[in-house]
Amino acid sequence: MPVAFTTRDLTKTYGEGRSAVHALRGVDVEIPAGEIVVMLGASGSGKSTLLNILGGLDRPSSGTVHFRDLCLTDLNDARLTRFRRQHVGFVFQFYNLMPSLTARENVELVTEIAENPMAPEEALEVVGLKQRVDHFPSQLSGGEQQRVAIARAIAKQPEVLFCDEPTGALDSATGRAVLEVLHEVNARLGATVLMVTHAANIAGMAHRVIRLADGQIREVEVNATRIAPAEVVW
């Protein structure tokens, strides 16, 4: 299986001196392409930080990140932007919709600049929001907003999908629906899905589970058998 991401001795330090926070302390990890990878860890263990660096949103303090043969740490801002534009989709820990745009328009924001996007309506249909395309975020519930965010991330048919606690704020039924979508995207489009979560149960549907603690990889576990999203219990 080809490798999507490789990191070498990745560190990230916020601040300096006595108040410095070492969010990552030497992370070496490989993410194979085409897998669903779940990242687990206590709050503050560095999950979001690692995700942001892999996704080209942030730069490490030291170490290297490769996406296939492309060294992300060598790219200038413009090239890094191009990388994000062409290859990756994001679903953030907080909903992050544009409040002044409708659901459809929020999705269009991404399809506009993507190379091979789905129709915005189609993406919204995948997350079951076909009826709400013209609603503004303030008219949607938290779960619905999160699903719009997912529709937006998958609409560009990305090679890699980063999801930071996509189900964090959702009830179990909605959560399962979201997981179904992620599963679909992985199975049908062959997208690599990297998901941060606190719910250990979700790990069951992943190909691979990475556990972080204190800014370091504690353990990488490959699931021999995977459960279907519908079987995930909260």
Add this chain to the structure above:
Amino acid sequence: MSPLDRKLLRDLGRIKGQVIAIMLVIGVGVMLQVMMSGLVASLSETQRAYYERNRMADVFAPVTRAPQSQLARLSQIPDVARVEGRVTGGALFDLPGEPIPIRGKAVSLPDQGEAAFNAVYLVEGALPAPGARDEILLLAGFAEANGYGLGDRIDVTMNGTRRTLRIVGLAEAPDLLFVAAPGEMVPDPARFGVIWMRRNALSAIYDMDGAFNEALFSLSRLAVEAEVLDRIDAVLDPWGGTGAYGRDDLVSDRFVQEEIGGLATMSRAVPPLFLAIAAFLLYIVVSRIVQGEREEIGLLKAFGYTGAEVGAHYFKMVLIVAVGGAALGCALGILSGRAMIPVYTQFYNFPFLVFRPDPASFVIGVSASIAAASAGGVFVLRRVFALEPAEAMRPPAPADYSRTITFTGRFGRMLDQPTRMVLRSIARQPLRAAALAAGIMGGMALASAMTTIYGAFDRMMALSFSVIDRSDATVYFTRPLGEKAALELARIPGVIAVEPMRNVSAVLRNGLKTHRGAVSGMIANPEMTRAIDADHAPIPLPAEGIVLGQALADILEIGPGETLTVEVREGRQPVLEVPVARVASSLLGAPAYMRLDALNRAMREPGRISGAHLQVDGNRADEIYRTLKDMPSVAGVSVAETARESLQKLMDQGAGSARYIMGAVAFIITFGIVYNAARIAQAERGRDLASLRVMGFSKGEAGFVLLGELAVITLVAIPLGSALGYALSFAIAAGFSSELYQIPATFDPFSHGFAASFVLGAAVVSGLLVKRDIDRTELITVLKSRE
């Protein structure tokens, strides 16, 4: 439409109040620019075309009586391209129903063909028939103001003889763009008449057969005017030449030039001020938006939008406001320019005047607004570019209040929590608070300065007509008479007091600075017309020496103790060296005062007066004026009340009327600034406010936190703005002042109080608008939305 553009429009819609306020500020800036530069272009182009088409003379040489043969000599002067003689003379109009005689002049038309210079522009009718003795052209503005038309007859006294003349045409001429009776500072189209007659007829009246009393010249392109003037004077001296002068010294040309110059100065100075304010407002508003949208910016960047694309999005917002405001300004500029045209056709005798906006002014207006707006935008965009997506995506850290003021001690404990929040938020962002204060300060300065100027116009009137000149009427004689003439005036029933005076026309010279004007000789302790100092106390005239009005001292760049050269243009035409004794604060014209006896001694014409100021019994005024009208020695009477009315009219409808536009603009801008400040406070504090409400503070208490900051900033800004406005009022007064009248700027407590109340009022209204919005928004909506 791309979703980003849709976001843009909705965002603009959300802050439409602010958008409109800023567009208005930009709009009025551009409006003034388009209007003023358009007027400058229209006036100078019209004047140029008129001068060219009607062959305006370059040099004018008045003379007592020179034989026609002298023209050949004059034409031989090097650099004289062409010369022509004509006959002019004083005329007195007797209008029915008008108790006082009205002054004017008569000008000759060639017996055949067209005049070489200053050709008349025939508004209506035809030229007098060659050889006709009683047919005249009448100055169109005068005819209109007094209700005369073609075919009407008018009584005119010329050279002591009264004639009834028939009006066959109405005309204007390029040397009569602006007319005012000599000695009278206020132009009034109804009070100075001009007639044109065939040369033959006029020569007979003034005894000028085979002679001329004014020569007109055109000069070759490279001529040095001063040299030519000297040579002309040398030729005409034996014939009673009173000094040739160039076009620049012609009263008509000088006032038009001054008007155009004043407009040009203002069009360069005022609009940039407004654009700077607009740039500042845009900066504050857009930077606030960008600050509030850091997550959106991060999100867009995370999706792969480049910094340039995101920057362009916010820049478009700036552009829309700038271009919208500028377009509005261009439209308003054309409208107001058109509206100003009648002002100029009423006070200046332009045969045609069309407002043609200067195309460059559109380009300048639009690009200056874009540049100003961009200047504000650039600082903001720098932040957009600098923002890292990962940083933006993190929920914003709570603002750091740890390093602001702490409230300890008795005073600290007296403050309640909401007050502390207000003070802390000011202390935490002192620059932002200072910027808002600077904005409100600017508004206060503009408003107080403009109100001061309004008051100054009235003060100018009051001072001129009740302190400087307290006479009811001034009588001018046809020529200097003996002092007995004053006694004769005093004997007219109803005349209470008479104060003789003598006006002598002269060229005043200090080195290279010259002014063609007059010296007023006054009695030792005048009661009616006086020179006053800055404190309005009368200045006693010294036995020797001259007292100059401020405007004249400025023109000549001369001060007390220096010596002024006075080249008298009457009688023996002596050249006097007179020490400048004092500078008086004058508001009307550019007077020079001397003691009557000293002036007469210098002229070697003892006991001569050229007129007198009168105090009359108001009930018998008409009777008195009628008596004066019948006295052959009286050339004219100017009535203070009429002069006052004409001046008021000139200031309200003439150039001074720009003060109304500028005043309105100042108040619009002030409101725009204050309103924006309130909206900004709302956007920044809206969330805090909702949280306070959730915690159980009442609406009033929460509103206090929100608007308290605005109140503190406003209260700090008002006194500072007042000081700035004081300084600004001097600059604006200087802009409005001309040789015709000067606007005195002083500290005017009423104006500052008025402006302060306006700023406070604007703050209260804006605060209420904001509060109404807040009361209407659901708590939950505020807490749910991230901004």
